[in-house]
Amino acid sequence: MSDARALQLGIILHGINNIFTVRIENVSYMCRLKGKRLSSEHRRYNALAPGDQVYCVVDEAQRTGMITEAAPRRNAFVRWNPKRNAPQTIAANLDLMLVLASVDTPPFRPRFLDAALVAAEHAGISAGVVLNKFDLGPDERVLERMAVYASLGYQVFGCSAVNHKGVSEILDATRDLAVLLVGQSGVGKSTLLNALVPGAAAKIGDLSAKYNRGRHTTRFAAAFDHPESGLIIDSPGIREFSLQLFEAAELSYAFPEMREPASRCRFSTCTHSHEPGCEVRAAFEAGIIHPDRYESYLRLLDRSCI
Numbered sequence: 001m002s003d004a005r006a007l008q009l010g011i012i013l014h015g016i017n018n019i020f021t022v023r024i025e026n027v028s029y030m031c032r033l034k035g036k037r038l039s040s041e042h043r044r045y046n047a048l049a050p051g052d053q054v055y056c057v058v059d060e061a062q063r064t065g066m067i068t069e070a071a072p073r074r075n076a077f078v079r080w081n082p083k084r085n086a087p088q089t090i091a092a093n094l095d096l097m098l099v100l101a102s103v104d105t106p107p108f109r110p111r112f113l114d115a116a117l118v119a120a121e122h123a124g125i126s127a128g129v130v131l132n133k134f135d136l137g138p139d140e141r142v143l144e145r146m147a148v149y150a151s152l153g154y155q156v157f158g159c160s161a162v163n164h165k166g167v168s169e170i171l172d173a174t175r176d177l178a179v180l181l182v183g184q185s186g187v188g189k190s191t192l193l194n195a196l197v198p199g200a201a202a203k204i205g206d207l208s209a210k211y212n213r214g215r216h217t218t219r220f221a222a223a224f225d226h227p228e229s230g231l232i233i234d235s236p237g238i239r240e241f242s243l244q245l246f247e248a249a250e251l252s253y254a255f256p257e258m259r260e261p262a263s264r265c266r267f268s269t270c271t272h273s274h275e276p277g278c279e280v281r282a283a284f285e286a287g288i289i290h291p292d293r294y295e296s297y298l299r300l301l302d303r304s305c306i
């Protein structure tokens with residue numbers, strides 16, 4: 001065997017079905033998945049996602065290759081795909097998830113933001129909040145919510161992606177990291193990506209033509225190089241954030257402000273909704289837990305827990 005046939009470790013930038021773009025030492029290869037399944041792990045719906053590390057055998061001249069195995073994941077951001085009734089991995093091996101919201105169009109939706117933060121906490125991925133479209137003038141209510149997130153320990157950014165305002169702060173904070181941008185459709189993920197990584201929009205256009213058959217909205221996640229070092233991954237707009245079933249204890253643990261009071265509830269099985277001696281509810285009633293956050297908790301409890 002020559003060296004060219006040796007297994008090489010690469011990273012998935014994007015891809016759907018059975019063809020992936022894999023980068024190995026600054027060179028991109030179009031790679032196929034050997035067989036339709038990977039023997040190393042049972043992964044449903046989509047075997048591989050941007051950020052996944054894979055072993056490939058490549059043809060240097062053709063810039064093509066065959067993926068033979070996936071390396072274990074450090075973490076993954078998985079959402080429940082209600083259409084397919086299966087978990088869908090959006091991206092893997094992440095250092096930071098930035099949840100985007102917009103001041104307006106679409107209107108600020110705290111429920112979505114909280115569900116995304118819960119999903120990040122559950123996956124063990126650090127999260128931050130980006131409030132985009134600052135040029136549309138954030139109101140007091142939205143600014144108050146941002147202050148709540150900051151007090152909970154999330155990094156909070158405000159920006160106007162179209163005007164490139166506040167973008168350099170995000171660039172600085174994401175250097176060397178693998179970062180996933182998530183948020184509802186229309187909040188400005190792709191616009192922000194393009195502000196962070198000049199030229200990304202044109203590339204997305206090419207990819208859309210290739211994979212999307214001309215659709216304008218991003219239908220798949222794709223990783224791009226941070227201008228200095230790191231990866232920025234744009235994700236498809238998610239309309240509804242369905243979470244996989246959590247236990248009430250797991251769900252409340254994903255709300256940092258509930259951890260300490262939850263440890264003092266009278267019943268260890270407390271769902272923090274109606275039980276006597278609930279210290280989480282007491283903290284909400286005392287104004288320590290923000291009413292919007294408690295409301296998000298109750299809605300998620302209702303929707304995601306048995």
Ligand SMILES: Nc1nc2c(ncn2[C@@H]2O[C@H](COP(=O)(O)OP(=O)(O)O)[C@@H](O)[C@H]2O)c(=O)[nH]1
Pocket residue numbers: 132133134135136159160161162163183184185186187188189190191192237
């Ligand atoms: N006013 C304003 N519009 C923006 C801003 N960022 C993005 N948009 C617009 O919002 C729309 C959706 O942006 P897009 O990046 O495609 O959102 P995505 O679905 O989250 O990727 C587009 O018309 C953008 O031009 C911003 O900072 N201010």
Ligand SMILES: [Mg+2]
Pocket residue numbers: 189190191217218235236237
């Ligand atoms: Mg987009």
Ligand SMILES: [Zn+2]
Pocket residue numbers: 262265266270271272273275277278279280281
């Ligand atoms: Zn309780």
